[in-house]
Amino acid sequence: VKSRRWILALDVGGTNMTAGLFHDEVGEPLVLRSRSTPVAEGVGAVVARGVALLDEVRKEAEGAGVPPDRIVGAGIGVPGAVDPTRGIVSRAPNLAWNDVPIRDRFQEALGLPVVVDNDANCAALGEWWAGAGRGSRLMVGATLGTGIGGGIVREGRVLRGVTGSAGEIGHMTIQLDGRSCSCGNRGCLEAYASGTAIAQRAREALEEQRIRHREGGDPNRAGRPDDVDSPLPDHVGSTLSEDAGSILDSMVDGRWEELTAAHVSRAAGAGDELARAIMAETARYLGAGLAGLVNVLNPDRIVLTGGVALAGDLLLEPVRRHVRRQAFPSAAEACVIALARSPEGAGVRGAALTFRREVLEGHR
Amino acid sequence: VKSRRWILALDVGGTNMTAGLFHDEVGEPLVLRSRSTPVAEGVGAVVARGVALLDEVRKEAEGAGVPPDRIVGAGIGVPGAVDPTRGIVSRAPNLAWNDVPIRDRFQEALGLPVVVDNDANCAALGEWWAGAGRGSRLMVGATLGTGIGGGIVREGRVLRGVTGSAGEIGHMTIQLDGRSCSCGNRGCLEAYASGTAIAQRAREALEEQRIRHREGGDPNRAGRPDDVDSPLPDHVGSTLSEDAGSILDSMVDGRWEELTAAHVSRAAGAGDELARAIMAETARYLGAGLAGLVNVLNPDRIVLTGGVALAGDLLLEPVRRHVRRQAFPSAAEACVIALARSPEGAGVRGAALTFRREVLEGHR
Numbered sequence: 001v002k003s004r005r006w007i008l009a010l011d012v013g014g015t016n017m018t019a020g021l022f023h024d025e026v027g028e029p030l031v032l033r034s035r036s037t038p039v040a041e042g043v044g045a046v047v048a049r050g051v052a053l054l055d056e057v058r059k060e061a062e063g064a065g066v067p068p069d070r071i072v073g074a075g076i077g078v079p080g081a082v083d084p085t086r087g088i089v090s091r092a093p094n095l096a097w098n099d100v101p102i103r104d105r106f107q108e109a110l111g112l113p114v115v116v117d118n119d120a121n122c123a124a125l126g127e128w129w130a131g132a133g134r135g136s137r138l139m140v141g142a143t144l145g146t147g148i149g150g151g152i153v154r155e156g157r158v159l160r161g162v163t164g165s166a167g168e169i170g171h172m173t174i175q176l177d178g179r180s181c182s183c184g185n186r187g188c189l190e191a192y193a194s195g196t197a198i199a200q201r202a203r204e205a206l207e208e209q210r211i212r213h214r215e216g217g218d219p220n221r222a223g224r225p226d227d228v229d230s231p232l233p234d235h236v237g238s239t240l241s242e243d244a245g246s247i248l249d250s251m252v253d254g255r256w257e258e259l260t261a262a263h264v265s266r267a268a269g270a271g272d273e274l275a276r277a278i279m280a281e282t283a284r285y286l287g288a289g290l291a292g293l294v295n296v297l298n299p300d301r302i303v304l305t306g307g308v309a310l311a312g313d314l315l316l317e318p319v320r321r322h323v324r325r326q327a328f329p330s331a332a333e334a335c336v337i338a339l340a341r342s343p344e345g346a347g348v349r350g351a352a353l354t355f356r357r358e359v360l361e362g363h364r
Numbered sequence: 365v366k367s368r369r370w371i372l373a374l375d376v377g378g379t380n381m382t383a384g385l386f387h388d389e390v391g392e393p394l395v396l397r398s399r400s401t402p403v404a405e406g407v408g409a410v411v412a413r414g415v416a417l418l419d420e421v422r423k424e425a426e427g428a429g430v431p432p433d434r435i436v437g438a439g440i441g442v443p444g445a446v447d448p449t450r451g452i453v454s455r456a457p458n459l460a461w462n463d464v465p466i467r468d469r470f471q472e473a474l475g476l477p478v479v480v481d482n483d484a485n486c487a488a489l490g491e492w493w494a495g496a497g498r499g500s501r502l503m504v505g506a507t508l509g510t511g512i513g514g515g516i517v518r519e520g521r522v523l524r525g526v527t528g529s530a531g532e533i534g535h536m537t538i539q540l541d542g543r544s545c546s547c548g549n550r551g552c553l554e555a556y557a558s559g560t561a562i563a564q565r566a567r568e569a570l571e572e573q574r575i576r577h578r579e580g581g582d583p584n585r586a587g588r589p590d591d592v593d594s595p596l597p598d599h600v601g602s603t604l605s606e607d608a609g610s611i612l613d614s615m616v617d618g619r620w621e622e623l624t625a626a627h628v629s630r631a632a633g634a635g636d637e638l639a640r641a642i643m644a645e646t647a648r649y650l651g652a653g654l655a656g657l658v659n660v661l662n663p664d665r666i667v668l669t670g671g672v673a674l675a676g677d678l679l680l681e682p683v684r685r686h687v688r689r690q691a692f693p694s695a696a697e698a699c700v701i702a703l704a705r706s707p708e709g710a711g712v713r714g715a716a717l718t719f720r721r722e723v724l725e726g727h728r
Contacts, residue, residue: 081692081694090694137526138525138526150660152660159661160662161502161661161662161663161695162501162502162662162663162664162698162699163662163694163695163698164662165659165662165692165694165695166660166661166662167660167662168659168660168662168692168695169659169660171655171656171659171691171692172536172656172659172660173538173652173653173655173656173690174537174538174539174540175538175539175540176538176539176542176648176649176652178540183692185655185690187652284540285540288537288540288551289537291535291537291549292535292536292537292656293660295529295532295533295535295536296514296516296530296531296532296533296536296657296660297523297525297530298524298525298526298527298528298529298530298531298532299525299526300526326537326549327535328445328529328532328535328547330445330447330454330527330529331525331527331529331532334525334526334527335526
């Protein structure tokens with residue numbers, strides 16, 4: 001065991017953070033710990049809790065017989081735009097961070113070398129290392145969460161682009177002048193198929209449904225605001241039965257503002273017609289975006305990760321169908337689309353491998 | 365001169381074919397010849413004319429002092445889906461070819477090793493070698509012609525994907541349920557911004573203009589078919605003056621079916637308002653597609669090539685603006701968008717470099 005090298009890893013999410021310890025050649029954590037992210041308390045509090053969590057992991061590892069001097073450093077994944085060369089998080093909206101020199105802060109606190117990368121790059125690399133991306137030559141990891149991120153892994157290395165920001169697959173236009181996106185544009189994939197967008201479209205569909213019933217099923221659906229895309233295409237909206245949405249509605253007890261994508265996928269699983277229509281549309285949006293990536297990159301694997309991917313086959317099967325129908329046949333055939341093995345644990349694993357790649361192997 | 369190696373190259377287009385001879389380390393042709401492509405006469409005739417053209421080039425090179433035994437092979441670019449490993453053109457709609465073993469046919473006829481690749485990959489590589497892509501680390505070549513193709517060049521090598529079809533940037537969805545595309549889908553970038561699409565949108569705009577005038581400028585534009593996207597957004601269409609389109613119209617003497625993208629860009633250059641609006645919309649479509657690529661790939665260069673790129677600054681400047689406005693700021697800043705140095709000569713040059721890469725250097 002003496003000759004082994006161990007790597008600490010931390011995945012900082014907008015809600016939770018997860019820390020782990022990995023042997024540099026094994027994609028499974030020896031120790032794994034999770035805690036909430038104190039976003040509202042600011043950068044200092046998040047760093048402090050991250051360090052505390054990593055220290056707990058170190059102690060537990062020591063107890064398990066890992067010599068402290070064999071822990072060689074830490075990899076950290078952050079949901080935002082990261083400059084991996086300088087170790088700076090230039091922008092992380094979900095953490096309200098701007099230009100935070102996160103690498104140096106963790107390095108000082110831990111007394112170890114640290115590498116920082118975008119969380120979706122980490123998640124993609126984590127699934128490549130020991131998940132649904134294993135063995136792939138060119139993989140796209142699509143992280144479907146609050147937003148949509150991505151990572152492109154070629155022969156086991158993240159394709160970073162020239163300033164480290166490659167893989168932002170959530171910000172391809174799929175609908176010109178479409179829904180407003182967090183990035184300031186309209187019509188991005190993220191504005192249609194992220195968890196946030198799914199919840200938003202569900203709320204709009206419930207609202208439409210209510211208006212339609214109040215007006216006795218008027219097929220012209222008066223009252224629908226003109227400046228908002230319909231959450232459902234007309235032919236779907238008008239064929240929904242009266243109790244469509246009722247399971248979804250009851251899940252949040254009528255407090256639609258509390259609806260999340262998880263409610264929508266659970267309601268769809270329970271047979272709610274409106275929720276099923278929302279998920280079917282989500283698959284169509286994702287299918288359009290992923291088919292474009294299949295045509296542009298010709299990957300052999302696409303791995304869906306993040307909270308939305310927990311919807312499972314309900315999402316996976318129709319996404320596969322849409323991609324097969326839309327992408328070039330030879331490229332679509334060559335590409336396996338799969339769910340992440342650990343939709344929420346790939347990030348911390350990939351953060352460890354990122355450290356190995358960048359520091360132990362010296363690759364960029 | 366004895367130690368030099370020379371490479372034949374052929375760019376087979378849907379209209380013309382160009383042959384050249386290149387020194388393996390110089391991106392400028394020693395000899396260059398062009399001839400029309402006899403598409404209607406079938407594969408045999410196209411191959412025969414290609415071989416004849418390459419033989420002429422060989423003879424002229426001999427006359428110029430190139431020893432015949434220093435000509436080591438040929439690179440060939442074809443507009444279609446190519447399997448470079450097997451040298452087969454699986455599908456080339458503009459040539460009406462399906463599963464043509466083009467490498468073997470040229471190898472037999474020339475008595476030299478031959479390498480085949482997609483023409484847009486060749487054009488991208490050609491601009492990287494000795495054009496507007498020179499020195500770039502990650503470049504996207506966007507070939508805007510009859511269709512829209514592309515090539516991704518990373519550190520001087522084409523990124524092919526797992527079955528050789530990467531770079532098909534024309535088939536990203538930019539408008540769900542939008543215009544019909546040659547690939548069988550709707551809403552692809554190609555369906556909006558290829559030369560074919562520009563001409564088509566111009567014809568539709570002239571038609572709308574005619575209807576509008578016939579009806580005394582009815583702002584509701586009755587008579588516009590519902591199942592077709594408007595070629596211009598409402599706010600543009602309704603502000604066009606009465607003589608908008610007249611320059612364009614006169615260029616083809618009222619025979620709108622003969623309109624090409626070249627007419628549209630010439631008319632726009634001459635001040636025709638309708639043509640300017642069409643080109644402005646084209647830039648917007650391209651901007652949306654390219655901004656997505658900037659976010660996904662984070663390249664340092666995008667080079668516009670193909671016939672549509674001959675529109676020059678009329679297209680380039682607004683495309684740059686749209687990308688800057690839509691892509692992530694750091695990624696947009698890092699990416700120079702440029703016109704090809706030789707919008708129609710990059711392909712033959714890149715075909716020569718493809719041969720060098722694949723055969724002389726043994727890279728895939």
